[in-house]
Amino acid sequence: MTEPSPAPSATPVKTIAFVLYPGLTPLDIVGPLQVFAALADLVPGYRTVVVGERIEPVESDTPLSLAPSHTFEELADPYAVIVPGGLVPTLAAMADEELLRNLREIAARSRVVGSVCTGSLLLAAAGLLEGRRATTHWMYRDLLTRFGATPVARRWVEDGHVITAAGVSAGIDMALHLVGRLAGDGVARMVQLFIEYDPEPPFGPIDWTAADGGQYAPFARQLLENALAGHPALLAQLSN
């Protein structure tokens, strides 16, 4: 099945593609997807798609299952591709050669390559972050060095055509930034208004003391070992 040809137009529609795979963290994909879907609703020239290996629901790390709109084969060249993250299933997917091959192929056809949370570890495992500054979920930031990337502790990091966001909810901020760059600050502010993104975290900003002190490092390490139990070479590459 191929996509229908777009109607002739001076400005072709820009497609923002979100990658779906089993076990991911739904907020990683839904945060930026909702931002770009609002962009597509508010101004002409954009559309969003969700792309997966098959058109059928996959499980997430919550009781919600998610199904894509397109397979990788069905997708014409997107403007941007965004790869969401997750915990053990995403860490395990660093060894999923079929997914990594699909990511390399879609990234080569995209003008912008993005990720949310540990989605950047999949880009890194696919060889797409070598020599670049990048970020990921705080628990796994140091792993980026093992793939030749330079970790940066920021909400989102841009290096050339690659943009990576910090953990889970950071994808919303990254997507609003991208909308501003694509369609202007006024449109980005309108998207922000429609998704009523006026955050009031009830306990204020994050207290980084425990995370910075390494309290969660053994937990993060255990999850990584569980995820890559069947892939000792990769686990060794990601260890000291």
Next chain:
Amino acid sequence: MTEPSPAPSATPVKTIAFVLYPGLTPLDIVGPLQVFAALADLVPGYRTVVVGERIEPVESDTPLSLAPSHTFEELADPYAVIVPGGLVPTLAAMADEELLRNLREIAARSRVVGSVCTGSLLLAAAGLLEGRRATTHWMYRDLLTRFGATPVARRWVEDGHVITAAGVSAGIDMALHLVGRLAGDGVARMVQLFIEYDPEPPFGPIDWTAADGGQYAPFARQLLENALAGHPALLAQLSN
């Protein structure tokens, strides 16, 4: 099919149920679901479920389809039920008697009844907000008065056992507040750390000038008329 009996325990597991229906805004459900799923991962005694009329994917207002884990019939008494919102499909669902009956039944069996965005209009249409203070997406806040509720312009509003959040992304803040009340501030802060919810909206807080000036009122009205074209009596109730 009935749920397996829980293992005997001094403290029974509290179930947080999220309602799924066609056409909803996925961030409305996924924001608070991710917060409560993290709670369930981090401390014992909680679980999340997603409940719908049938166990099959429904479309959302993005290209992502979503499937629940349980039907309404399968769900034992939850501790809390959260109803997400959306635009035209949610406004149309104010006339969906089967969904409203399911909401009344599940609400009657829940200790806490919550909503995100226009999900509160479904609670209102089901008769569950009469005489209560409540909020919803800013575009439809005034509609709450038509159902006997008192609209309040806040990120979330609690009145007795009913808690309603403002538009779309506000469900994350409301859920963190609820986690703090259920499991303590320390656990809520840990959940916040794990979903790295340290918001940095790239254009700052929302500028409410256009919304407060009524610029979007005709647009909001048009969507409501489209949604309720087949239900003139309800549309009249929601008009002057």
